[in-house]
Amino acid sequence: MTYDCSNYLDMSNQTQFCEFILLGLSEQPLSQQVLFGLSCSLYLIGCLGNLLTILAIVSDPYLHSPMYFFLSNLSLLDICFTSTTIPKMLLNHLCGHNTISSSACLVQMYFFITFGAADSILLSAMAYDRYLAICCPLHYMTIMSVLRCALLVAVPWILANCISMVHTILMTHLAFCTNKIPHFFCDLNALIKLSCSDTQVNEMLVLVLGGSVVLVPFVFIMASYTPIAVAVWKVPSARGKWKAFSTCGSHLCVVCLFYGTITGVYFNPASIHTTHRDMAATVIYTMVTPMLNPFIYSLRSRDLKSALRKLLSENHFAKCL
Structure with a gap:
């Protein structure tokens, strides 16, 4: 018995496909080769950098503090976040096909949203940690307990x-007019645009839930850094100001990169959306x-740089592995 992939078809020509076609970053063969090499390099460098950050923090007892505990979790999230989409894109290019099953597409979308949302909320937790460290230093270790x-x-x-x-369950109720996704992964917005069903609820939840995940942590981060800026300004010595700023500057760089691109893709008016602009931001x-995250943090943290040098020394690195 053969299984009909298009097992759902109504009068509006809405079809439930059993696989989707990912159109990728470019349709030009030369551009595909260049983008493949670039994507592979960025992925490997990112995974290696984040993995080394985690190993350095775990192996150095001096870094067993709340700030580096959050940083190691951010590095783990970054590895998971990129591994949700990039390996599949690279595999499709190597194998010469660009399809993904509908179930795998939903799984990819689920984990992409999960890791992205967790990343956003964790950044606000890191801002809270910096607020306590700078504005309440005497009570910091008491407040930031292990629990x-x-x-x-x-x-x-x-x-x-x-x-x-919520997004994944709602997506299973949509029917699609085409199975060609103009993206290199199963993006929530891209799938909603392909649907012939009524997507008002989906679009509303993208704004409500997505807006909450982005806006609430961002407002919390700004609220945390306002008293931090006041406290740093009151530090009498220039060296003290620089030391306090250096512990927060790397976090602020990551916040600007993350929230700037997310907002550009998901929360701009539809009238100013363009495929190339959205793809570049994505x-x-x-x-x-x-x-960039591990490099931003390691370059601004003397303790982390010292731990990385110790980790990369031959004997210590072999012992860790």
């Missing part, structure tokens, strides 16, 4: 999975930002 740190890491994962589950927050 509090674990809770601040667990909450992003729980909330992100709940949000992703490449930045799916490949470039996770790759």
Whole structure:
């Protein structure tokens, strides 16, 4: 018995496809080769950088503090975030096909939203940690107990999975007029645009849930850094100001990169959306930002640079592995 993939068809020519075609970053063969090499390089550098950050933090007892605990979790999220989309794109290019099953597409979308949302919420937890360290230094270690740190890491994962589950369940109820996705992965917005069903609820939830995941953490981050800026300004010595700023500057760089590109793709009016602009912004927050994060943090942290040098010394690195 053969299974008909198009097992759902109504009077509006809406079809439930059993696979989708990912059109990728470009349809030009030469551009595809260049983008493949670039994507592969960014992915490998990002994974290696984040993995080394995690190993350096785990192996150095001096870095067993709340700030580096959050940083190691951010690095883990970045590895998971890029691994959700990039390996599939690279595999499709190597194998000469660009299809993905409908179930795999939903799974990819689910984890992409989960890791992206968790990343956003975790950045606000890191801002709260910096606020306590700079504005309440005497009570910092008391407030940031092991239980509090674990809770601040667990909450992003729980909330992100709940949000992703809502989007995925709603997506299963949509029917599609075409199975060609003008993207290199199963993006939520791209799938909604392909649907012939009524997508008002889906679009509303993208704005409500997506807006909450982006706006609430961003407002919280700004609220945390306002008293930080006041406290740093009051530091009498220039060296003290620079030391306080250096611990926050790297986090602010990551925040600007992450939220700037996310907002550009998902929360701009539809009238100013263009495929090339959205694709460029998506490449930045799916490949470039996770790759830059470990370098931004390590270059601004003397302790982390010292731990990385110690980790990369031959004997210590072999012992860790």
